Amino acid sequence: MYPRWLWPAFAVPGVLWLILLFLVPFYAVIGVAFGGVDPIFMNAVPNWSPTDWQFDSIVTTLKGFLPGNQYWSVMIRTTVYVAIALAGSLLLGYPVAYYISRHAKKTKGILLALVVLPFWVSYMMRMLAWVNLFSPNGFINKFLVWSHIMTTPPDWLNGNPGSVVLGLIYGYIPYLILPLLAALDRIDRSVLEAARDLGASPASAFYHVTLPLSKPGILGASVIIALPMFGDYYTPNIVSGSPKTSMLGNQIDIFFHGGPQPSVGAALTLILSMFLAVLMAYYMVTIAKAQKELQA
Amino acid sequence: MSAITERGAVPGHFAEPTLGTKLRRLIANPWGHPRGLVIITWLYVVISIVPVVVAIQFSFNAGRSVTAWQGFDLTKWYFGDPAYSVWADPRLQHAFWQSMKLAGLDMVIATPLGVMLAIGLARWRGALANASNFIMLFPLVTPELMMGVSLFLVFLYIFKFIQPGTTAQVLGHVTFSLSYVVVIVRGRLFSIGKSYEEAAADLGATPWESLRLVLLPLLLPAVFSSLMMVFAISIDDFVISQWLSCGSACDTVPIRVYSSTRGAPLPSVNALAALMVYMTLSAIGIAWLVMRFSNRGERKAEGARGGMVQTMGGFDM
Numbered sequence: 001m002y003p004r005w006l007w008p009a010f011a012v013p014g015v016l017w018l019i020l021l022f023l024v025p026f027y028a029v030i031g032v033a034f035g036g037v038d039p040i041f042m043n044a045v046p047n048w049s050p051t052d053w054q055f056d057s058i059v060t061t062l063k064g065f066l067p068g069n070q071y072w073s074v075m076i077r078t079t080v081y082v083a084i085a086l087a088g089s090l091l092l093g094y095p096v097a098y099y100i101s102r103h104a105k106k107t108k109g110i111l112l113a114l115v116v117l118p119f120w121v122s123y124m125m126r127m128l129a130w131v132n133l134f135s136p137n138g139f140i141n142k143f144l145v146w147s148h149i150m151t152t153p154p155d156w157l158n159g160n161p162g163s164v165v166l167g168l169i170y171g172y173i174p175y176l177i178l179p180l181l182a183a184l185d186r187i188d189r190s191v192l193e194a195a196r197d198l199g200a201s202p203a204s205a206f207y208h209v210t211l212p213l214s215k216p217g218i219l220g221a222s223v224i225i226a227l228p229m230f231g232d233y234y235t236p237n238i239v240s241g242s243p244k245t246s247m248l249g250n251q252i253d254i255f256f257h258g259g260p261q262p263s264v265g266a267a268l269t270l271i272l273s274m275f276l277a278v279l280m281a282y283y284m285v286t287i288a289k290a291q292k293e294l295q296a
Numbered sequence: 297m298s299a300i301t302e303r304g305a306v307p308g309h310f311a312e313p314t315l316g317t318k319l320r321r322l323i324a325n326p327w328g329h330p331r332g333l334v335i336i337t338w339l340y341v342v343i344s345i346v347p348v349v350v351a352i353q354f355s356f357n358a359g360r361s362v363t364a365w366q367g368f369d370l371t372k373w374y375f376g377d378p379a380y381s382v383w384a385d386p387r388l389q390h391a392f393w394q395s396m397k398l399a400g401l402d403m404v405i406a407t408p409l410g411v412m413l414a415i416g417l418a419r420w421r422g423a424l425a426n427a428s429n430f431i432m433l434f435p436l437v438t439p440e441l442m443m444g445v446s447l448f449l450v451f452l453y454i455f456k457f458i459q460p461g462t463t464a465q466v467l468g469h470v471t472f473s474l475s476y477v478v479v480i481v482r483g484r485l486f487s488i489g490k491s492y493e494e495a496a497a498d499l500g501a502t503p504w505e506s507l508r509l510v511l512l513p514l515l516l517p518a519v520f521s522s523l524m525m526v527f528a529i530s531i532d533d534f535v536i537s538q539w540l541s542c543g544s545a546c547d548t549v550p551i552r553v554y555s556s557t558r559g560a561p562l563p564s565v566n567a568l569a570a571l572m573v574y575m576t577l578s579a580i581g582i583a584w585l586v587m588r589f590s591n592r593g594e595r596k597a598e599g600a601r602g603g604m605v606q607t608m609g610g611f612d613m
Contacts, residue, residue, distance in 0.1 A: 001497040011416025014409050015428045021471040025446035046453050096340045099333035114341045120576045122532040124550040125569040129351035138363045231439025269445045280437040294486045
């Protein structure tokens with residue numbers, strides 16, 4: 001009943017927008033990463049044609065990732081921070097999502113609203129709140145002194161890796177809980193009832209039924225928060241601000257904003273995106289699959 | 297059902313247990329009812345919300361500290377103080393308007409563009425459609441830093457006619473939020489199905505009429521959620537605004553908060569951030585009311601909870 005050209009016509013403006021402002025910009029990163037450097041002004045000279053590509057800056061940058069070199073420790077540090085923050089978020093987030101989805105009855109609505117609330121408070125506001133709390137004469141230190149746990153409380157906000165990891169957890173955990181909750185909510189309760197009827201204890205029903213069924217949700221939610229954590233530079237800057245805790249994102253930020261070396265920054269961005277491609281692909285496949293199911 | 301939900305209960309014992317029985321059960325099996333889970337959940341909720349509440353509280357501090365409470369002053373840091381309040385400090389006031397400007401323009405551009413893209417992608421078939429769909433998914437999974445870097449470079453080297461500034465920031469925000477609109481609207485499109493439009497066509501509606509009089513009204517709740525989502529994304533965004541910034545004249549609220557936090561922040565920064573919280577919360581309140589009244593009489597398709605998680609979380613695995 002609709003003319004055949006209508007739907008492509010609807011999609012064209014949006015697709016054009018994404019080509020011009022998403023794909024072309026990504027090509028700009030490639031062009032700069034494979035470009036040269038002006039010998040006098042030291043600024044980047046991008047090469048747009050693959051035949052002109054120079055591999056100097058990308059090779060130098062890649063060499064930096066070898067053990068003992070410039071980016072080696074930053075890469076290890078980033079991976080460790082993200083891994084610990086992810087594990088911490090899951091250890092705290094899974095029980096929360098599980099409880100809300102499975103056991104909260106009367107309080108489910110209010111808990112849901114409270115869990116969603118951080119979504120509506122901007123990330124920087126939450127970081128500001130966190131920093132106020134951990135500042136030298138903030139509540140945390142006052143409490144530690146008052147309760148005689150410590151006489152000289154630690155300096156949380158100057159190069160303390162623990163603060164960075166805590167900041168990452170605090171910042172990203174809401175984005176983990178919500179998809180987990182949706183995944184747990186979708187598990188058919190009758191499967192669990194069957195397990196219990198067949199004699200499984202609550203613990204073994206959880207271990208053999210709920211946990212395996214929530215695995216896609218766990219993986220998906222982990223990817224959702226791991227991706228932005230790998231590209232984070234503002235959280236370490238805000239809660240630590242020291243080179244001792246700088247992550248890959250900070251390196252990229254420094255090459256563009258600190259001492260302008262766009263070609264190195266672009267090479268780093270490209271390497272990071274190649275590294276994250278696996279995670280991105282996994283997440284995209286999951287979304288595509290969910291859409292197919294929705295369509296069917 | 298009862299086997300799962302009331303594991304601690306004695307079979308055949310249906311009367312409300314007395315306090316004594318409850319206590320005895322608690323001692324006999326402290327983890328019978330998932331008390332550990334209750335504690336963890338409420339602890340998480342408290343930890344996630346209390347710092348923000350404290351930060352908002354200090355925006356009402358009578359003194360200049362953000363850590364020591366010196367009495368309550370409702371207006372001082374909002375507009376009372378003649379030099380440092382949000383209203384009086386041009387940097388803070390400007391950041392507020394810049395955030396509002398970006399969010400407004402983002403809503404006006406990304407929502408129609410995304411709604412059209414969602415309709416097009418949901419119904420257009422073929423290889424090109426699949427490729428477009430693939431491109432659409434990318435912004436959802438790309439870390440913001442990469443989008444920031446790539447947009448920064450594209451305006452520096454290819455689209456040189458656009459300088460870093462408000463225009464560039466708006467273009468970045470739209471690119472970033474477009475796909476969220478598509479995801480929200482597409483979900484609604486699939487739950488509507490094609491039957492309403494087919495009925496309209498059978499009753500003699502032209503394609504234009506069935507689009508305008510049938511599909512569009514049915515999509516309105518999703519359009520509304522998209523507007524809210526775009527507003528929230530734009531207001532929250534830090535990375536893209538910062539990479540496409542033209543300096544202090546382009547500072548948004550998150551950038552302002554970011555750059556003041558490391559210094560010696562005054563409660564006015566808390567007040568500025570708190571203003572944004574009030575704005576979003578009242579927007580959600582309005583949205584909730586609108587949804588409530590517009591959905592009256594409509595049968596609940598997937599249950600209110602799933603709907604809430606989906607619309608508020610914006611994405612769903």
